[in-house]
Amino acid sequence: MQTLQQPELLLFDLGGVIIEVDTTGLRALGEKGKSDIDLWETWLTCEAVQLYESGKISEADFAEGVLKAFSSPMPADEFLRSFSAWPTGLYDGAADLLRLLRKHYKLAYLSNSNSLHYPRFQNEWHIDTFFDYHFASFKMGYVKPHADIFQAVLEVLPFEASQIFFVDDNRLNVDMARSLGMRAEIVRGVAELHEVLQRHKILQNAGTHG
Structure with missing residues (x-):
């Protein structure tokens, strides 16, 4: 069986992979x-979410659109307070894993x-x-899962897909x-990330890569 070439760059989603997200607010x-999987797919494909996370509408319009899409009676200010607090911090072990991987691969998110x-990601x-x-x-004007955002990333990175x-x-x-x-692989949390990286021999090869 042909051995797959090891990647040159590891590209990470943040929320749900590196940064833990409290889904209580989404469930509400x-x-x-x-x-949670069904709710996240509804969230990801919600027009108001896509417009807000591509930097195209205000927080007020975002809240109004989300509450309408989910048929939620929650007040807009309550939703925005809750939403701001959804990310709770790096998963245990995430920082150490990223430091290890970065010794041997280029990393991007x-x-x-x-x-x-985003300010919390930076400041906290x-x-x-x-x-x-x-x-x-929101800085790029595109959102996942649309092809545009991946193509924009590929135009910047000095690597082929x-x-x-x-x-x-x-x-x-x-x-x-x-x-x-x-x-590409689906990963939820650092434990699954470890397992996937080991299965693809990315962790094992970290000591000898490059």
């Missing part, structure tokens, strides 16, 4: 009985983010210090990355 919006969460967790390249949707290994906690994003030629 959605129908009872729906799984591609995050659907926004003007409420100094997220950029762990990565060589930084891609935040086939040299990139992408991890994300959402199936739609992983499917799009694969369709553009990246190797």
Whole structure:
């Protein structure tokens, strides 16, 4: 069996992979009985979310659109306070894992983010210090899972799609990355990230890569 070439760059989603997200607020919006996975797919494909996380509408319009999409009676100011607090910090072990990987691979993140969460990523967790390249949707004008944002990343990175290994906690994003030629896997949390990197021999090869 042919051995796959090891990637040159590891591309990470942040929320749900590197940064832990409290889904209590999301569950409060959605129908009872729906799984977190179903709720996240509804969230990801919500027009107001896509517009806000591509930097195209205000926080007020974002809140109004989300509450309408989820048929939620929650007041807009309550939703925005809750939403601001969804990210809770780096998963245990995430920082050490990124430091190890960065010794042997180039690292980048591609995050659907926004003007409420991104300052916390920088000020509380100094997220950029762990990565060589930084891609935040609201600064780019595009959002995952659309092809535009992946193509914009590929235009900047000095690597071909086939040299990139992408991890994300959402199936739609992983499917799009694969369709553009990246190797990609669904990962939820650092424990799953470890398992996936070991399965693809990325962790084992970290000591000898480059």
